[in-house]
Amino acid sequence: MTDTKFTELQEMRSAALIISKYFEIPTPLLFSPSLSEKLGAEVWLKCEFSNPIGAFKLRGGLNLISALADKNCSHVVTASTGNHGQSIAYAARLFQIAATIFVPENANPDKADSIKRFGAEIKYVGDNFDSCRSAAIEYSRELNARYIHPANEREILSGVGTAALEVLEAGGQLKDADVVIVPVGGGSGVCGWILARDELSSPTKIWATQSAQASAAYESWISGKLVTSPNLTTSEGLSTGDGYSLTQEIMRNGLDDFILADDSEINDAVAIMLETQHVLLEPAGAAALAAAIKAKENIKSKRVVLVCSGSNISRAQLKNIID
Amino acid sequence: MTDTKFTELQEMRSAALIISKYFEIPTPLLFSPSLSEKLGAEVWLKCEFSNPIGAFKLRGGLNLISALADKNCSHVVTASTGNHGQSIAYAARLFQIAATIFVPENANPDKADSIKRFGAEIKYVGDNFDSCRSAAIEYSRELNARYIHPANEREILSGVGTAALEVLEAGGQLKDADVVIVPVGGGSGVCGWILARDELSSPTKIWATQSAQASAAYESWISGKLVTSPNLTTSEGLSTGDGYSLTQEIMRNGLDDFILADDSEINDAVAIMLETQHVLLEPAGAAALAAAIKAKENIKSKRVVLVCSGSNISRAQLKNIID
Secondary structure, eight states: OOOOOTHHHHHHHHHHHHHHHOOOOSEEEEEEEOOOHHHEEEEEEEEOOTTTTTTOOOOHHHHHHHHHTTTOOOOEEEEEEHHHHHHHHHHHHTTTEEEEEOOOOOOOOOHHHHHHTOEEEEESSSSHHHHHHHHHHHHHHHOEEEOSSSSSOOOHHHHHHHHHHHHHHHHHSHHHHHHHHEEEEHHHHHHHHHHHHHHOOOOEEEEEETTTOOHHHHHHHHTTTTOOOOOOSOOOOGGGGOOHHHHHHHHHHOOOOEEEOOOOHHHHHHIIIIIIIIOOHHHHHHHHHHHHTTHHHTTTOOOOEEEEOOOOOOHHHHHHHHO | OSSSSOOOHHHHHHHHHHHHTSSOOOOEEEHHHHHHHHHHHEEEETTTTTTTSSSSHHHHHHHHHHHHHHHHHEEEEOOOOOHEEEHHHHHHHHTOOOEEEOOOOOOOOHHHHHHHHOOOOOEEEESSHHHHHHHHHHHHHHTOOEEOOOOOOOOOOOOOHHHHHHHHHHHHTTTTTTTTEEEEEHHHHHHHHHHHHHHOOOOOEEEEETTTTBBOOOOOOOTTTTTTOOOOOOGGGGSSBBBOHHHHHHHHOOEEEEEEEHHHHHHHHHHHHHIIOOOOOHHHHHHHHHHHHTHHHHTTTOOEEEEBBOOOOHHHHHHHHHH
């Protein structure tokens, strides 16, 4: 077992036990007749918005915070564009741990409201994810609180990997899926899929997708080193300007393809999902559909799972997309 | 056992076995932190839009069509404002039975498109549900095809009742729910809940809700006889001008309360569900939330399940509600 391939099946199974106490798993894997027709493939939606915070992140948050509670941690600090912050805030309240969440000043207001509703302290810093990450690290040092990295955390990866187990393991929802497409910001989600797929020795291909307007993970994966790249996407769930060490190492070893989609294509995917499947997704949550549309020729007649990672779209974003 | 209390637990369990082959059950029961805060209650959403047609009706359609296939039925005819028609069309294709669906001329275009996509013959007649129901009955007689009533069908009730079993039975998702609120058109959905609740001897209260602009089921329930009443709602999933014999008898014996909400309140509920919980529902699907808001004082501190019965909102409806 190498350093990176640490997240064994047993850790994911333990994580699933923890998660199952707080929301219902497996989340639905929904066959989409309309998208199947549109793409000439057998299209399934892994509904990772189906939990109390509306985003896949809660799997990792619950698993990590549960582990920190066992170690008597009393205060956690993290940075987030919203969903990771909601996840940590929600889980921390359940385990009675104080939480401080740094978000960009232009954060999605619905996500920020939720963080506050869950009882966390919220701090607005800077104009994107990268600047509030630095502030969070500094603040955690001042307070001697536990800084939570959005992706380089073992328990986050084994937590989010539980979604992949639900689909790919023997007796799972669709163990013979040909391709799973996963949206990427820092990469925790896609790494959960890669680790689970490898542990299960499944032949399923794992593809990542990212906004072309914030392509640090893609650039890092292509070049084989950690790259900093402009972070200009309007899809805040995909917003990051840096490749991260742990997730990049896992992606280098196990990711089968990586598709960039423009923000406009991602927004179109939100509209298509609304109109044809009547599923509400935030832009990041619809990125896998944008990638599938771009890769239409390569998925023809295949069984494809689109990971619909979150639904936390603001009214302004939705109005803009519908108009 | 009386005539009406025919849908025994065993029939529902058999229905669940059939349904589970075609989509994933139980559908999610989602805790809503934001709606709980808003209503001062513990609010849970039964996500009945979580299946390939986006509406609870598919449970009943699969169960009935499966039974008809066993009897070598070759052609079914029904009338629908959309979701029942999608359900019958989808199930009929699976069982290789021809289907003709009568819909009103102003039918929700997304629902009509789905009916055609599922390979059914579609016929547009009249300006509301009631007129296309008469046409469907006549057509079925001409062809000697099996007419499917939208609610007075034993297998439809036991099919839709499976949702209630998932929540209320021992070991279910929330067996100690205080109140379940169910949107009503013809009443098949709410009757499934009543029958299951009674069979399980559960103390949970079942409340119905309907549009004040199409209140035939309410008027029939209040007066104890089958009433015809103006059918002017813009929420096509709740559209009906008549009380139906079978569902009214079950409601008379087992329904605990009935709340009317105006179309405008129902549309507001769609917007609230979008903004606070980021769940997309069609107006009928959000009617239970509209009722909960109206009955806020009566649900305080209670465990309340809102049955979110469908998500098939058209772009025009959604745009209108967001603007």
